[in-house]
Amino acid sequence: DTEVTQTPKHLVMGMTNKKSLKCEQHMGHRAMYWYKQKAKKPPELMFVYSYEKLSINESVPSRFSPECPNSSLLNLHLHALQPEDSALYLCASSYKALGGEGLETQYFGPGTRLLVL
């Protein structure tokens, strides 16, 4: 299984809603990532989990709250979002965790397209 899955595919939410994005991989990867991608822009890193612990938070607002319940799952909890948070949210994983050289191809999921009204 060389796949990263993400649910839901699409999400529309109001600014007062609470929702969660889910990501799953069964490749035994020890690093998992959340990226945000606006239209016609490259992905921007939000968070990195290494061995189920948060290792990088790229100054992301607290209305985004990541969670890694186990080595295969990564969640992104959303609360009180703003319309400018509308974007494609991509999850990725790689075998190798932080640092070093190695064959750590990042595998990406299909993304969740989020619209905040």
Next chain:
Amino acid sequence: KQEVTQIPAALSVPEGENLVLNCSFTDSAIYNLQWFRQDPGKGLTSLLLIQSSQREQTSGRLNASLDKSSGRSTLYIAASQPGDSATYLCAVKFQTGANNLFFGTGTRLTVIP
């Protein structure tokens, strides 16, 4: 400052042509460079990964080269097909910094039948 740049931003070619996409990066101290393909509204598909010790990697009609000293990589696509139409992103893992990929802004390729 570590940056990755891709030129041109968009490219249109007739079917069957060979083409080259360019990627440049500001710091030659890299671990690896990865080329991705992204279809509109979709996730990224990894095409090729080149380690810093390698000069090129090949997969089917794709060939990626790496010249660390000049901070450049190229993705060569042979005999282009309409199905190759997508945005192509290069991403660099620099030796300084954590396990982050720095992405270029991408080249949007259209192959005209």
